[in-house]
Amino acid sequence: MQTQPRPYLGFGLGLRAQHLGEILAHPPAAVDWFEIISENFMVGGGKPRRNLEFVRERYPVVMHGVSLSIGGSDPLDQDYLQKLKQLAFEVEPAWISDHLCWTGIDGVNSHDLLPLPYSEAAIKHVVARVSQVQEFLGREILLENLSSYVEFSGSDMPEWQFVAEIAQRSGCRLLLDVNNIQVSAHNHGFNPLDYLAGIPIDRVWQIHLAGHSVHGEYVIDTHDHAVPNSVWSLYGAAIRRFGAVSTMIERDDHIPPLPELLAELAQARAVHELAIASP
Amino acid sequence: MSTALAELQKTFFASMRDVAAQTEQLMPSLAPGRHATPEIGLAIYQNAYSSRLREALGNDHPLLGKYLGDTLWQQLCAGYIDAHPSKVRSLRDFGASLPGYMTVTEPFSVNPQTAELAQFERRLLDCFDAADAPLATWQSLLATPPELWPTLCPQFHPSVQLHRADWNSVEIWRALKAEQVPPEPNAVSANWLLWRDPELVTRFRCLEPDETQAYAHFCAGGDFAGLCEALQERHQAETVPGVALGLLQRWSVEGWLTAWS
Numbered sequence: 001m002q003t004q005p006r007p008y009l010g011f012g013l014g015l016r017a018q019h020l021g022e023i024l025a026h027p028p029a030a031v032d033w034f035e036i037i038s039e040n041f042m043v044g045g046g047k048p049r050r051n052l053e054f055v056r057e058r059y060p061v062v063m064h065g066v067s068l069s070i071g072g073s074d075p076l077d078q079d080y081l082q083k084l085k086q087l088a089f090e091v092e093p094a095w096i097s098d099h100l101c102w103t104g105i106d107g108v109n110s111h112d113l114l115p116l117p118y119s120e121a122a123i124k125h126v127v128a129r130v131s132q133v134q135e136f137l138g139r140e141i142l143l144e145n146l147s148s149y150v151e152f153s154g155s156d157m158p159e160w161q162f163v164a165e166i167a168q169r170s171g172c173r174l175l176l177d178v179n180n181i182q183v184s185a186h187n188h189g190f191n192p193l194d195y196l197a198g199i200p201i202d203r204v205w206q207i208h209l210a211g212h213s214v215h216g217e218y219v220i221d222t223h224d225h226a227v228p229n230s231v232w233s234l235y236g237a238a239i240r241r242f243g244a245v246s247t248m249i250e251r252d253d254h255i256p257p258l259p260e261l262l263a264e265l266a267q268a269r270a271v272h273e274l275a276i277a278s279p
Numbered sequence: 280m281s282t283a284l285a286e287l288q289k290t291f292f293a294s295m296r297d298v299a300a301q302t303e304q305l306m307p308s309l310a311p312g313r314h315a316t317p318e319i320g321l322a323i324y325q326n327a328y329s330s331r332l333r334e335a336l337g338n339d340h341p342l343l344g345k346y347l348g349d350t351l352w353q354q355l356c357a358g359y360i361d362a363h364p365s366k367v368r369s370l371r372d373f374g375a376s377l378p379g380y381m382t383v384t385e386p387f388s389v390n391p392q393t394a395e396l397a398q399f400e401r402r403l404l405d406c407f408d409a410a411d412a413p414l415a416t417w418q419s420l421l422a423t424p425p426e427l428w429p430t431l432c433p434q435f436h437p438s439v440q441l442h443r444a445d446w447n448s449v450e451i452w453r454a455l456k457a458e459q460v461p462p463e464p465n466a467v468s469a470n471w472l473l474w475r476d477p478e479l480v481t482r483f484r485c486l487e488p489d490e491t492q493a494y495a496h497f498c499a500g501g502d503f504a505g506l507c508e509a510l511q512e513r514h515q516a517e518t519v520p521g522v523a524l525g526l527l528q529r530w531s532v533e534g535w536l537t538a539w540s
Contacts, residue, residue: 039369044410044437047479067368073285080368105288109365110295111331111373112324114288121281149320151310152287187320189313217314220323 004140006173006205009033009060009094011265011272012248018255020051027058030262033094035248038065041091042083052091060094062206062246063087064175068098070133070143071116071126073105081136088137095205097142097175100126100163117152118162123169130170142205143167144175147183147212147221158190160198167203174199176242177208177250178235179221186219192234196241207247209235209268224253227264232271239275247272294321295328296364332360335370336377340400342455347393351386358384371408375401392464395448399471402440406473406481409438412537414477417528420539427540429504433497433527434538438475441494442483444468449483470494476534489513493526503527 010032015023022028034055041052055061067080088096101113116122134140145163155162167174176199185192209232211225227235227249239245249264287308293301302321309317333356337344344352359380365373378401381387381394388394414436423431442449447465454461470491473483486494489510496506503523510519530536 040371042369043371043408046408046411046438046475048408049411050479073288077368102288104365105285105292107366108292109367110292110328111335111365111370112295112327114291114324117284117287122284125281125284149323150312150317152308153310154283154287154308155310187312187314215323216319218319218323 006202007094007246008244009062009246011269012062012246013261013265014064014248014250014252015052015055016251016255019258019261022258024051024054028258028262030265031059033060033062033246033248035062035064035250036091038063038084038087038096039067041087056091061091063091063093063096065096065098066111066113067103067109068133069103070098070100070129071122072102074107076129076132081133085137095142095173096137096139097144097206099146100143100166101146113146115146115148115150115152116162118155118157118159120156123162123165126166127170130166130172134170134172140171140173142173142175144177144208145180147177147180147187149187149218149220151188158194158198159184159188160195164198164200164203168200172203173205174203175206175208176204176238176245177210178238179208179210179212179227179231182231182234183212183219183221193237196234196238199242201242204242204245207235207238207245208250209247209264210250210252222253224251226256226260227267232267235268236271236275239272240278244272244276295324297325329357329360331370332356332365332373336374339371339374339404340377340397342452343393343397343400345455346396346451346461355381355387371404377401390464392446392448392451395444395446396451399442399444399448399452402442402473403481403483406438406440406475409436409475412436414534415531415536415538417531420527420531423539429502431503431539432500433530433536433540435498436474436535436537438473438481439535440473442471442473444471449485472535474533474535482533489522490526493523
């Protein structure tokens with residue numbers, strides 16, 4: 001498996017059903033690429049696959065999964081991996097990503113992205129599984145950092161060290177969700193700039209931008225709000241550290257009209273350009 | 280894999296599913312929170328677990344939820360989530376067993392039109408994203424030498440599904456879809472066929488008795504000659520080929536068929 005330099009796709013959006021009509025009618029020039037949820041397209045055919053073909057003919061696409069369970073204790077799901085590989089064969093994505101988490105146990109899926117203890121044992125466990133997945137897919141994958149609401153007493157290092165070690169030892173790349181860093185920094189009381197400083201520059205291939213909700217003492221990663229100032233600020237810091245990284249707005253709920261997301265994407269370009277110009 | 284990690288994940292997930300005893304066992308594994316207790320942090324995961332699965336069921340069954348009303352819908356979701364923990368990778372498939380669950384669970388089982396309504400909505404979903412396949416045209420049949428026609432075994436498009444109804448569940452669905460008051464449940468048998476047309480629009484219609492017989496015949500691997508023989512139960516022998524060909528022509532135009540043999 002060959003190691004590639006970081007590709008740069010520009011500024012993208014998550015492909016959401018609510019916007020498909022507009023995208024099919026008038027493919028927006030302001031969007032450089034789209035991210036799809038891999039599982040949504042592991043279906044036989046029909047409109048989902050037809051629409052994806054349309055988008056793929058016009059834009060670069062990256063695949064983003066939610067079910068790999070790279071930190072899980074069940075054996076890797078070979079059927080799922082086969083479907084992922086087949087979809088990648090058909091879509092030819094720029095890259096494939098999933099989350100640095102576990103999603104279930106004993107064959108039962110929580111459909112949530114659950115945190116791991118930040119320990120050497122967990123690093124070894126995840127690295128071995130990333131290697132299996134990369135070997136099977138024949139390509140590097142990207143792993144995304146989570147937002148989390150609990151920490152484990154068995155953790156003996158900060159999250160960024162855990163993430164960095166896994167990326168360096170396994171050879172995988174990283175999808176940094178800047179909002180998730182901000183959320184976890186609040187919930188667990190660390191400095192988000194320390195997080196960025198602990199991440200190796202060459203590992204970061206993609207950035208997610210999103211919003212969150214404040215619920216009492218906790219900040220919850222709902223991905224259902226506009227990108228707040230705190231996340232824009234941290235994004236600028238990330239670009240100053242990592243350089244030009246493909247960036248997208250990820251809205252998962254309360255999906256606004258497309259022009260609203262395009263406006264956020266324009267803001268991302270502006271923040272990005274400013275950060276590149278003043279490192 | 281480290282047993283310790285597996286045990287931690289088992290306990291954590293059991294706690295997410297709101298098993299009180301497991302939560303007590305999990306607590307020593309959680310570090311004190313900076314802003315709130317680990318119990319509150321865990322509650323976020325517990326709430327997310329059930330709400331995400333409820334949302335998936337709601338997305339798949341918008342009209343069933345409307346028909347049942349909020350109280351019964353919440354009861355259905357809670358019972359199903361508890362009885363059928365997800366074994367699938369995609370939330371699209373989580374509710375696949377919901378109709379079956381309703382047939383054996385009160386109060387839904389004593390109102391059988393509700394399970395039928397759920398089954399109909401599931402079939403619409405399955406039809407929507409079933410595999411693609413090239414369609415067999417009527418012209419291609421006409422180009423087939425007539426001496427081969429007796430052995431024809433038409434193949435159905437992967438989106439084609441039969442919905443056997445013992446109740447007026449489809450009429451209830453239609454009324455709800457049109458935002459009208461649904462009819463009272465009524466025991467009435469009908470065979471509905473769902474398919475995706477060439478424009479990828481999901482369609483359904485009630486089958487005539489000949490069509491029901493022909494569909495079952497071809498699904499069982501029967502050929503055109505066998506169908507003609509079977510149709511003689513209801514038709515004069517000389518009219519049977521015309522009736523049978525009429526069915527096949529309609530089906531091919533509607534986009535039900537992918538091959539003639």
